[in-house]
Amino acid sequence: MTQKIPPIVFLLGAVAPALAQVAPEPVAGGLNPVTITVTRGVEQRAFDTPASVDVIDASTIRNGGLQVNLSESLARVPGIVALNRQNYAQDIQISSRGFGARSTFGVRGLRLYVDGIPASGPDGQGQVSHFDLASASRIEVLRGPFTALYGNSSGGVISMFTADGGPETVGELFTAFGSDGVERKGARVSGQQGALQYNLSASRFETDGSREHSAAQRTGFNGKVRYTLNEDTRWTWVLNSVRMPDVQDPLGLTRPELQANPRRATPVALTFNTRKSIDQTQGGVVLDHRFDAANSAQVTAYYGERGTQQFQAIPVATQQPATHPGGLIDLARRYGGFDARWIHKARLLDQPLTLTAGLSGDQLDEARRGFQNFVGGTLGVQGALRRDESNIVRNLDQYLQAEWAATERLRLSAGLRHSRVKFDSRDHYIVAGNPDDSGSVSYSATSPALGAVFRATEAVNVYAAVGRGFETPTLNELAYRPSGATGLNFNLQSATSKQWELGVKSQLSEDWAINAAYFRARTADEIAVLGNAGGRSTFQNVGSTQRNGAEAALSGRWQGGWSMYAAATYLDAIYRDGFKTCIAAPCTAPNVPIAAGNRIPGIPRNSLFAELAWEHRPWGLETALEWRRVGALYVDDRNSDAAPSSSVLNLRVSLAQKTGRWSLREFLRVDNLRNRDYVGSVIVNEGNSRFFEPAPGRTWLAGASASYQF
Secondary structure (H helix, E strand, O other): OOOOOOHHHHHOOOOOOOOOOOOOOOOOOOOOOOEEEEEOOEEEEHHHOOOEEEEEEHHHHOOOOOOOOOHHHHOOOOOEEEEOOOOOOOOOEEEEOOEOOOOOOOEEOOEEEEOOEEOEOOOOEEOOOOOOHHHEEEEEEEEOHHHHHHOOOOOEEEEEEEOOOOOOOEEEEEEEEEHHHEEEEEEEEEEEEOOEEEEEEEEEEEEOOOOOOOOEEEEEEEEEEEEEEEOOEEEEEEEEEEEEEEEEOOOOEOHHHHHHOOOOOOHHHHHOOOEEEEEEEEEEEEEEEEOOOOEEEEEEEEEEEEEEEEEOOOOOHHHOOOOOOOOEEEEEEEEEEEEEEEEEEEEEOOEEEEEEEEEEEEEEEEEEEEEOOEEOOEEOOOOOEEEEEEEEEEEEEEEEEEEEOOOOOEEEEEEEEEEEEEEEEEEOOOEOOEOOOOEEEEEEEEEEEEEEEEEEEOOEEEEEEEEEEEEOOOHHHHOOOOOOOOOOOOOOOOEEEEEEEEEEEEEOOOOEEEEEEEEEEEEEOOEEEEEEEOOEEEEEEOOOEEEEEEEEEEEEEOHHHEEEEEEEEEEEEEEOOOEEEOOOOOOOOOOEEEOOOOEOOOOOOEEEEEEEEEEEHHHOEEEEEEEEEEOOEEOOOOOOOEEOOEEEEEEEEEEEEEEOOEEEEEEEEEEOOOOOOOEEEEOOOOOOOOOEEEOOOOEEEEEEEEEEEO
16 A cells, blocks of 8 residues: 655654654753653653653643643543543543544553553543542643553553652642533642642532533542652552532534524434433552662562443433343452562663563452433433443553663663453343353453664654554443343454654754654554444454654743743554455444545544743743644544534633732633634544534633741
8 A cells, every 4th residue: 555645744844754752952051950750660851861751731731721621621632632522421532543442442553641540441441530630730741652562452652650758848829710510620739748649639610511411520539648758668558539410411412403503402312311420539659778888679560440320312212122231331340459569770881771570460350230221201311221231350460661862962761561361251131132242352462662762963863663453342332242142252363563753852942942743653454333223332353554743842932021832743544454344233244344544533643732932021921822623533433423523713811919928810811813713623423423512612710829838
């Protein structure tokens, strides 16, 4: 197949294909250097890594935003598509270079972490509802070949870190309110008492929703406590929880419904009172210990519980067969795991060498039950039991990584990870017409990655990287068999991918930097939707896909308080092999052809972000104009329809004052200044053609915070 070179590559020709940074850093002077932990357990400058890694700092995370959705910050990261669905009954849609775009439940295709604690299960599905942006110090976003070293379903890595407490003791109250009944309030306290540091945050969020039947509540807590026993030993404890009761789900809209009234819920959402409840609590501990100047270790352990109950809009008649699992999904999950790594610093040919060896294991215990969503003529209530099974997913991974400064100009990185993931299912619902469907399946893969960074000049680093990763099906993708029979789809295979990228990171001057990347990823046995009917999605392996693209980011500042940041992504994501799918029930065998060359749905070809900001420090004034553009989003594998491209202008203004021990801040934000109607996200391959999730029109948000230093 002949590959076209995307137009953006020619625009990047002056700097070559390369890495994109949210805040590109200099080698000396100018913008502040950025330190990351992309190499597990070893901090290093992002400038010196052979990987596309972005760091979003605390001020950017909290600068005039609601601080509820991760999409608020990720929208500015090249290669990442983070779509706010305006539907809190569903997680935001996040994809990294096209990986994860097909997800309609949770986040898949990416590995998620909070303070080193996984927010992704061993099956590759993750959640972000407990990410507490109010207490975050930074978010690291990794893309490209080196993500393979994080194991299963690591097309990208998003890791959030809570700020350390101290040295001062600070108490803070914050509130925000705005359009559609939005209200957020919370409190945070942080400080240090001798060897003990702490940062505790609690918040509550409410909204009536921008659409009919889309009200939501969320109560959250995040706490981090660190105890430094001595200069060699440090303990860190993390605890967070989130509760979201009866969050209304307006569902997607068909094309005619969208054109008639984008603010309405689809009628069946009201008929069945579609909604979702979540209750999650998890905690973890991290031990860092240095044995001597050459050897150190880090051990992480965690445990959590998550309950989910979701009422769907499935007709009563559809639920009558004994094989149908009902219209209410009830999940009770317990999960936990560990990661232990040894870090050794040595010299090879008289040059610094760092070796990291580790072992990690995770386990997810799921009690999955299904109920009818009616009792007699009453709809949207828990009815008779229709599914009852226990599922266990566990993995055990071993990994080895090396960093070697071969010369003053050349730095080499390499890694190898072996993963084994096993699914076990035990059926407890055995009735006439619904036999015992117990069974198991396991997947394994070895994932290597290799990279090199060459310092062309003091201000320019050029790098190359290559790697191979894999992606198992998630429990939700295994949940139903294509034949319509009950039980997990044990015939579904894992997908494997090969990736490479070339990059440059350049400090153009003291105040200006540009980074760019050119990348390609080819996946075999891609997992895609086979059919979607009767409230159940089934999946199949469809051959080969390719993701080919480029990223660029430019940041800088002028005199007089002016600064700017711009990021651009081009991504051509296609099916290289044709296949067949189902679009209507009954469908005993795939019968609708999908042509080779079709676009993978849910992935825009172009996405852009630009920000022009001005600050006047004597007044404590900051203001910025943001422009976001997302290209067209195909809704299904047939490419039968698409949400058109959209461009949105946003404005934010803030004032800060400091009086004695008090620090005050007020802000105003207006999104969608031009009040444009557009589709914010699409539900990929939705079985009832309810693909479209409309974004709100012009909205405003105002807020204030007050902190006191004790």
